[in-house]
Amino acid sequence: xxxxxxxxxxxxxxxCILLAAMLTWFIKPGKYISEQVGGEQVMxxxxxxxxxxxxxxxxxxxxxxxxxxxxxxxGFEKQSGIIVFILIVxxxxxxxxxxxxxxxxxxxxxxxxxxxxxxxxxxxxxxxNIVITMIMILFSLFGSVFGMSEETIAxxxxxxxxxxxxxxxxxxxxxxxxxxxxxxFSGAMLNPFxxxxxxxxxxxxxxxxxxxxxxxxxxxxxxxxxxxxxxAKKVKKNPMISVVYQDDEYWRRQKAEDRxxxxxxxxxxxxxxxxxxxxxxxxxxxxxxxxxxxxxxTLKVGNNTATLPLLPIGAGLxxxxxxxxxxxxxxxxxxxxxxxxxxxxxxxxxxxxxxxMEIATLFLFMGVCSGLAIGKSASDIAKLFxxxxxxxxSAAIVVGLAAGIVIVLxxxxxxxxxxxxxxxxMSNVGTIASxxxxxxxxTLINIVIPSGSAKAAITMPIMAPFSDLIGVSRQTTVMAFQxxxxxxxxxxxxxxxxxxxxGVARIPWEKWVRFIWKFILVLIVIGxxxxxxxxxxxxxxx
Numbered sequence: 001x002x003x004x005x006x007x008x009x010x011x012x013x014x015x016c017i018l019l020a021a022m023l024t025w026f027i028k029p030g031k032y033i034s035e036q037v038g039g040e041q042v043m044x045x046x047x048x049x050x051x052x053x054x055x056x057x058x059x060x061x062x063x064x065x066x067x068x069x070x071x072x073x074x075g076f077e078k079q080s081g082i083i084v085f086i087l088i089v090x091x092x093x094x095x096x097x098x099x100x101x102x103x104x105x106x107x108x109x110x111x112x113x114x115x116x117x118x119x120x121x122x123x124x125x126x127x128x129n130i131v132i133t134m135i136m137i138l139f140s141l142f143g144s145v146f147g148m149s150e151e152t153i154a155x156x157x158x159x160x161x162x163x164x165x166x167x168x169x170x171x172x173x174x175x176x177x178x179x180x181x182x183x184x185f186s187g188a189m190l191n192p193f194x195x196x197x198x199x200x201x202x203x204x205x206x207x208x209x210x211x212x213x214x215x216x217x218x219x220x221x222x223x224x225x226x227x228x229x230x231x232a233k234k235v236k237k238n239p240m241i242s243v244v245y246q247d248d249e250y251w252r253r254q255k256a257e258d259r260x261x262x263x264x265x266x267x268x269x270x271x272x273x274x275x276x277x278x279x280x281x282x283x284x285x286x287x288x289x290x291x292x293x294x295x296x297x298t299l300k301v302g303n304n305t306a307t308l309p310l311l312p313i314g315a316g317l318x319x320x321x322x323x324x325x326x327x328x329x330x331x332x333x334x335x336x337x338x339x340x341x342x343x344x345x346x347x348x349x350x351x352x353x354x355x356x357m358e359i360a361t362l363f364l365f366m367g368v369c370s371g372l373a374i375g376k377s378a379s380d381i382a383k384l385f386x387x388x389x390x391x392x393x394s395a396a397i398v399v400g401l402a403a404g405i406v407i408v409l410x411x412x413x414x415x416x417x418x419x420x421x422x423x424x425x426m427s428n429v430g431t432i433a434s435x436x437x438x439x440x441x442x443t444l445i446n447i448v449i450p451s452g453s454a455k456a457a458i459t460m461p462i463m464a465p466f467s468d469l470i471g472v473s474r475q476t477t478v479m480a481f482q483x484x485x486x487x488x489x490x491x492x493x494x495x496x497x498x499x500x501x502x503g504v505a506r507i508p509w510e511k512w513v514r515f516i517w518k519f520i521l522v523l524i525v526i527g528x529x530x531x532x533x534x535x536x537x538x539x540x541x542x
Contacts, residue, residue, distance in 0.1 A: 009509045013401045013493055017071060020405050021064040024412025029061035032416045032458065043461040045420040048413060061413025068408060075403030081356050082150065082496045086396040087389045088360040089154045090504065092367025094388025095381060099374045101334035102161055110165060128166050132232060133225050135159065136180035140221045143184025146349060147191040147452075150356050152178045153500050154363060158338070160505055164251045168232050169242040170505045171515055175228045178501045179490060179516075183224040185452075186486025186523070187217035194452040198481050201460040202474040209475045209541030216479075216530050223526060227519050243511045250506050276330055276373040280322055283337070283369055287315035297351040310347045314340065334370045341366045395503020399496045406494050409448055416458070419445060423462055431535050434470045435480055436528055438463055442484025443524060450495040452485045475542045476534040483527035491520050 007015075030047040033055050037044075046052070051059055064071075076083065096102070113127045122130065139155070142148035160173030188195050189210050199206055235242050242248070291312040298307045318340045325332040341362055348354035348362070371381035409415050423441065442459065449455045460481060467477040489495050493509060502512055534542050 007510070009398055010401060012510055013398060013405070014068075016493055017068050017401075017404045017408055020408040021068050021412070024061075024408065024414050025063045027412075027414040027417050029059075029413030030417040030420060031055065031059055031061075031413065032420070032462070034461070041461070042465060045416065047417070059413065061411065064408050064412045067411060068404075071404035071407040071411070072401060074407045075405075076400035078407065079399050079403040079496045082153075082399055082500055083396045085150065085356040085360045086153060086392055086399065086500050086504065089157070089363045090392030090395070091385035091388035092363040092370075093154075093157050094391060095367040095376075095384045096334060096338065096370040098376070098384060099331050099334040099370055101331040101338060101370070102158065104329075104331040105335045105338075107165075109162070128232070128236075129229055131166070132172070132176060132229060135176045136225050136228065137221065139177050139180035140184035140217070140224070143181035143186075143191070144188045144217050145184075145190050147185060147188065147193040148181045148349075149185060149193075149497050150500075151345065151349070151359060152181045153497065153504060154359070156501050156504055160251060161254070164248065167236050167239070169235050169239065169244055170248050170251060170507055171242065171244055171512075172228065172232045172235065174501060174505050174507065174512075175224075175231075178498070179224060179228070180221075182486060182490050183220050183523075184217065185489070186483055186527070187213065187220040188482060188486075189213050189217055191452075194456065194482055194485055195478065197453050197456040198460050198478045199475075201456060202464040202478055204474050204478070205541075209479075209539070211541065212534070212539045213479070213482075219530065220523065220526065223522070227522075231515075243514055244507050247506055247508065247511070273330060273373075273375060275375050276326060276333060279369050279373045280326055280333065283340075284315070284319045284322070287311070287318055287340075291315040297347060299350045310351065314343050314347065317343075330374055334373055337366050337369055337373070392504060395500055398503055398509075399500050402493050402499045403496060406448060415448060418448070419459065419462070423466070431470060431472050432532060434467075435472055435476055435531050435535055438467075438472075438477060439480040439484050439528060439531055442481050443488055444484075446485050446488045447492045448494060450489050450492055450498075455485060456481060472535060473542045476531065479534055480531060483524075483531070487520055487523045487527060491516055 028047055030045055031051060032043045032045050033051070034041050035044050036042075046055070048056075048059060048061055113131065116122050116127050139148065139152070142151075155177045156174060159177045160170050163170065163173035163176065185191060185194070190196075190207055195213075196206060199208065239245060291309075291314070294311050295309055296307050297310040298305050299310075318336065322333055322336045322340075325336045345354070345359055345362060348358055352358075367385065368381060371384060376384070419441070442455070445455060445459060449458070460477075463477045463481065464474050467474055489498060491498070491513060493499065499509065502509055533539065
């Protein structure tokens, strides 16, 4: 019997676009508009033929036909930032990989972990289990505190080679970074992009109820870590059971090539490499200039702020560590460039409000400096950068394709109609049932609108007043939004970050779904259970 071949990811995404277009033929278009009623702004739903002026003249929804093709163009426009981000980061890492810095760092790290295994209690727990746990806690905390999402795309390129070297697959690498960050995103304590916006719209104190959200974050993070550790153990025992075993040939081949050149590359010295020392001097001078210009950085975490001399600390650490790294070898110096990039990325995001443009610029700078440090000419660096973009191009393309799904639904005017129909289902049921229905609505809407801030702007003006009518705390409504916004981000094809992460990891979306869907269901059930105490118990902030 001939085995049925799974369609290409591009085909699956385009089929989703066709399905979205079909819905626009069967669902009546409509729109929520903000109106002043009794001195308050409320969201009122109107079908297209009932819209008052000037909204009627501005709303042009129609069933989608040939637009399934123009949606691809619009999708590329809508996600242009993430697409360019992927290409720049991919090109930068391709340059840096020529130095074998990541491979050198991984080998040194694995050598360090082998020494740790001499301790009996560590050997009993498993040093790899400790590594996976610590990395997942770190990224979960990032997702919970400042809403790390797009940033995980770049970190995936760093962690997957580590996971492969530890004897796991690329899925474990993605889980350590992307899944951990989005578990934290779902159980957020201080995420300004979800909690901050939703609580602001609901008119409740900003970041209130943090005590119970901390409990939720701990529970969800533990569940995520246990899930990944159990899967990693199975893959370590039998790599062939991995659904991406064949796809990971790319990463295994890359490691094999690295090993063939490992001796030469790890022994590469810089005493005679003046170009690397010039790079060290120029980068240090730039960092010192920034440290003098911005001696103090104010970190913003929720409502709390802390002013610290982060740029001077970063410049001093880089100058000191890189000096000794250069004496040891070029790959070690490039590794300090990578660590410095991560340091300034976190500082920029928390202290200066950086987003994907600034992060992409930082990685591009890292890539150029890495190329110069290993003795490449400007033309060589440009060629390597183009090769890197070409290698990652399919990941960038699928992001634009996936955005076309939302474009079709928006142009067909059916998103608000779907939301209106779902919200009507909450009438005449109890408080717990109403809370779970709100949670279900947010979960379903998130499949179509994965943007937390956009979904908060659409749904919270409707849900918050409705919760007053049924006797449910607005804080509970925010938590229903929070959980509903997070879990399905890890599976929906409309999430540009998910598609981009899978693209750089070279994991087909359909194989990812086969792996993750049961875990997503578990998270959804746990989220529903965690909402019950917000209704039945007297919690601080609720």
